[in-house]
Amino acid sequence: MSFYVTTPIYYVNGEPHLGHAYTTIAADILARHHRQRDEEVFFLTGTDEFGEPVAQEAEREGVTPRELGDRYAPRFKEMAAKVNASNDFFIRTTDEGHMERVQEVVQRVYDNGHVYEGTYEGWYCPRCADFKTESEIIDGNRCPIHKIELTREKQDNWFFRLSAFQEPLERLYEQRPDFVIPDFRRNEALAFIRQGLRDVSLSRPTLKWGVPVPWDPDQVIYVWFDALLNYYTALGYAREGEDLTGRFWPPFHILAKDILKFHAVYWPAFLMAAEIEVPERLFIHGYLLMEGHKMSKSLGNVLDPDQVIATFGADALRYYCTREVSFGQDGQISPAGFEARYETELANEYGNLANRTLSMIGRYRDGTVPDAEPEPELAAAFEGAPGRVRALLDDAELTQALEEIWKLVRRLNQYVEETRPWDLAKDEAQADRLESVLFGLAEGLRIATLLLHAYMPDTTARLLDALGEDKRGLAEFGSRGGGQRLGELAPLFPKLEPAGDAGKG
Numbered sequence: 001m002s003f004y005v006t007t008p009i010y011y012v013n014g015e016p017h018l019g020h021a022y023t024t025i026a027a028d029i030l031a032r033h034h035r036q037r038d039e040e041v042f043f044l045t046g047t048d049e050f051g052e053p054v055a056q057e058a059e060r061e062g063v064t065p066r067e068l069g070d071r072y073a074p075r076f077k078e079m080a081a082k083v084n085a086s087n088d089f090f091i092r093t094t095d096e097g098h099m100e101r102v103q104e105v106v107q108r109v110y111d112n113g114h115v116y117e118g119t120y121e122g123w124y125c126p127r128c129a130d131f132k133t134e135s136e137i138i139d140g141n142r143c144p145i146h147k148i149e150l151t152r153e154k155q156d157n158w159f160f161r162l163s164a165f166q167e168p169l170e171r172l173y174e175q176r177p178d179f180v181i182p183d184f185r186r187n188e189a190l191a192f193i194r195q196g197l198r199d200v201s202l203s204r205p206t207l208k209w210g211v212p213v214p215w216d217p218d219q220v221i222y223v224w225f226d227a228l229l230n231y232y233t234a235l236g237y238a239r240e241g242e243d244l245t246g247r248f249w250p251p252f253h254i255l256a257k258d259i260l261k262f263h264a265v266y267w268p269a270f271l272m273a274a275e276i277e278v279p280e281r282l283f284i285h286g287y288l289l290m291e292g293h294k295m296s297k298s299l300g301n302v303l304d305p306d307q308v309i310a311t312f313g314a315d316a317l318r319y320y321c322t323r324e325v326s327f328g329q330d331g332q333i334s335p336a337g338f339e340a341r342y343e344t345e346l347a348n349e350y351g352n353l354a355n356r357t358l359s360m361i362g363r364y365r366d367g368t369v370p371d372a373e374p375e376p377e378l379a380a381a382f383e384g385a386p387g388r389v390r391a392l393l394d395d396a397e398l399t400q401a402l403e404e405i406w407k408l409v410r411r412l413n414q415y416v417e418e419t420r421p422w423d424l425a426k427d428e429a430q431a432d433r434l435e436s437v438l439f440g441l442a443e444g445l446r447i448a449t450l451l452l453h454a455y456m457p458d459t460t461a462r463l464l465d466a467l468g469e470d471k472r473g474l475a476e477f478g479s480r481g482g483g484q485r486l487g488e489l490a491p492l493f494p495k496l497e498p499a500g501d502a503g504k505g
């Protein structure tokens with residue numbers, strides 16, 4: 001089994017922000033989860049460095065587009081490292097290997113007869129690097145995404161015969177109802193296809209900053225085709241002397257809704273034209289919307305990923321982004337919301353459970369997990385849980401899968417309150433029951449933590465180490481006996497210092 005997951009590549013015309021971090025975190029959770037399933041995983045992210053959006057920003061700043069790329073590509077690399085992304089490669093579209101392979105594929109599409117020369121006239125948004133159809137344009141000839149005024153452009157260039165792929169695309173969507181998920185995004189893409197597809201520019205005659213068209217080097221390939229092809233080209237040169245395409249293709253794409261059309265319509269059509277297998281799935285996520293008025297003591301009124309990571313760690317950010325807003329939907333986030341989840345869920349529900357469980361086993365059984373049978377009512381709560389999480393993550397349902405895991409965390413807390421191990425410990429006649437309870441807690445915590453590992457790799461690794469668990473694969477409840485020596489564990493999510501009180505009294 002292999003699993004190939006991608007983020008879109010990010011434009012190098014500005015600093016990375018929370019939106020980029022969000023997509024990268026989501027793809028990383030899937031990559032890590034599939035590695036836990038012992039699958040061969042390849043996780044790709046990178047930067048999109050050609051085209052108008054980059055050329056225009058470079059001009060504004062008085063640098064060359066390449067200099068702009070060299071400035072920002074490392075910032076995106078750092079961002080991936082900061083959120084603890086485990087990407088296997090970081091592609092830059094200015095890579096030699098990418099450019100060569102783009103030309104090969106585009107040449108193949110040309111040779112297959114899907115390209116012709118023509119004139120295009122239409123409304124163009126330079127920030128989208130895209131012509132807009134009449135139905136997309138909003139009042140005053142503005143871009144629906146950027147709200148800037150569109151320019152009327154007329155170009156002689158090369159066209160990709162997208163219209164010829166209307167029927168094949170409709171068939172693809174029919175045969176594979178989950179090709180694009182969630183459903184409402186699929187419907188959006190399908191509606192766009194059904195309204196009739198027009199041919200699209202494959203090249204730009206006036207721009208110099210791009211991959212040259214192989215049969216007409218005075219023109220460069222339209223940046224969207226060059227960018228989309230990164231998913232394919234990277235496998236060709238990411239490992240020196242090895243072509244990974246056969247091992248990992250087709251990909252599972254994660255992307256935000258603003259680039260749906262390119263990925264769900266242009267991209268599969270272009271792959272068909274090149275006789276390359278279309279992607280496995282596309283998951284389209286929504287936006288995290290900042291609720292400006294909900295301030296927090298430690299973070300102010302903006303949820304800045306750098307600041308969150310510096311203060312609370314990457315795991316807390318990864319958790320909050322996937323927990324607060326149902327993955328796939330738009331939703332509100334805020335610094336106050338972050339702090340509330342950090343304190344109630346991470347510090348109290350999960351962190352306390354971990355420390356309590358370890359300290360009770362330390363106190364009552366000398367730090368060794370008892371070898372016992374778990375009580376059936378606790379075991380029942382865990383029955384099938386790993387399978388449910390896997391099934392949800394097969395569909396990239398990150399928020400629902402996390403909720404399944406969190407139910408286990410809450411069940412364990414409830415179990416502590418129900419069984420009151422500190423009372424059992426006072427009664428010698430309850431020694432066996434105490435062993436069952438402590439075993440069940442350690443085992444439940446281990447399973448929940450293994451399931452959480454993809455979401456919060458660092459803190460869960462610390463806890464698994466303390467539980468004497470060196471494996472990271474997914475396991476079922478009760479699949480490990482007792483007898484492990486427990487280690488030390490500093491609080492996983494330290495409590496916040498009350499702001500403003502420091503140094504007083």
Ligand SMILES: [Zn+2]
Binds near residue numbers: 129143145146147
């Ligand atoms: Zn635009």
